[in-house]
Amino acid sequence: DAGVIQSPRHEVTEMGQEVTLRCKPISGHDYLFWYRQTMMRGLELLIYFNNNVPIDDSGMPEDRFSAKMPNASFSTLKIQPSEPRDSAVYFCASSLRGRGFAGYTFGSGTRLTVV
């Protein structure tokens, strides 16, 4: 299995531009999570999906952030318009609830820089 695949690995954009981050979870996993990592705040859960349905989006910082999961093999996190304070590493993770411990498999992350 190729693991959780995120793209792009790095993104540099200007303030005000739209940014779309992409994630392909592990095949067969029924949960997908988006996290944001910064030095100041550590790892923050933004949103997670179960069977493509958003379950908890209380971590999404503002209306500028939106996430979708149109099918079991693809999810996007969109920021529109982007701001410098959105600069962070964004991780996608997936898991299979049927496994007793439900550990996550993380992607390698997208490093977003908004200038």
Add this chain to the structure above:
Amino acid sequence: GEDVEQSLFLSVREGDSSVINCTYTDSSSTYLYWYKQEPGAGLQLLTYIFSNMDMKQDQRLTVLLNKKDKHLSLRIADTQTGDSAIYFCAERGQAGTALIFGKGTTLSVSS
């Protein structure tokens, strides 16, 4: 609410043992986890412990759980320079599936 606390930094010499500590607040946590993050990479599951266990050993790793004090520790025996990374403690409560992570402990190993 749920919270996971860790010390931010630990520095050890190669060959020594490292102990990384974590406290959590959710007494209903069913599983507790240790993840490792190397530079430029995502988090990798190192080990986990079920809440009805006190200890789990896996090669150089020993996890100790004190459920009464809500304290979790990770001991790395014979620490190597390749163990230098950020280590995250995480808990999963019964109510949901989403893990709550601590801010991570940066382990620096000097030769």
